[in-house]
């Protein structure tokens with residue numbers, strides 16, 4: 001059956017490959033990017049393949065994420081798959097327009113906000129795929145609330161653990177009453193611009209990542225995988241990190257994610273009101 005699939009960060013790398021694969025299988029893809037010209041170019045490149053819609057939002061700006069989610073929600077009261085693929089490793093400017101760390105905003109806060117706003121659209125048959133990583137590092141919740149002076153690799157690994165912990169939390173919270181929430185490491189060192197910029201290497205075949213995301217999104221094998229982490233480096237579901245099993249730590253982290261999102265959105269709203 002034809003599915004409607006939203007893939008964040010589908011203008012490059014694994015997201016773009018996944019969009020191509022989904023389209024070739026006959027599904028409708030909602031492309032997302034932050035750069036209008038690049039997004040339009042990707043749409044033009046892929047449009048002979050099938051049905052595509054474009055959405056633009058800079059995920060480091062939570063007000064834009066909010067508007068993006070509302071647009072998708074209005075346009076698609078029923079959405080089958082959300083792939084939270086967009087991610088950053090290093091950025092030119094660390095502080096976001098919300099005063100947060102761009103890397104935490106894009107990799108953790110934006111997927112949280114987008115997913116929560118689209119939960120109803122995804123219903124009980126939908127799936128959410130969160131792009132995790134083999135690089136995971138312990139995070140204190142307060143680290144999410146401000147720009148970090150740590151290295152890109154530390155911040156990246158912390159952001160990916162936070163995303164994976166929240167993924168598990170949401171799956172357990174929803175149970176059978178919402179979409180399946182699945183964390184996936186698409187395989188390490190795949191040939192994207194992120195890997196090239198971060199490690200200076202070309203990397204492996206991007207379609208390895210695209211294929212596992214399509215499998216996670218559509219296959220029967222993943223239908224009972226809500227709350228789990230699939231590691232495509234070893235081709236198995238596995239336990240990614242001790243903190244993903246720590247309910248107290250997860251509860252503390254999710255509380256901070258929630259509050260940080262709410263604070264960022266309300267301060268933007270009050271600034272807009274002042275400027276009216």
Ligand SMILES: NC(=O)c1ccc[n+]([C@@H]2O[C@H](COP(=O)([O-])OP(=O)(O)OC[C@H]3O[C@@H](n4cnc5c(N)ncnc54)[C@H](OP(=O)(O)O)[C@@H]3O)[C@@H](O)[C@H]2O)c1
Nearest residue numbers: 009011012013014034058059086087188189190192193194
């Ligand atoms: N490649 C790997 O080996 C690997 C391994 C483990 C996990 N991952 C994860 O896989 C996901 C995809 O990574 P990739 O390797 O394919 O990287 P990539 O080629 O750099 O693609 C990242 C995508 O995210 C988009 N993006 C970045 N910042 C954004 C922002 N502020 N707002 C909106 N979109 C934004 C990019 O848009 P532009 O096109 O405008 O840059 C691009 O479409 C990431 O979550 C990454 O952490 C990758």
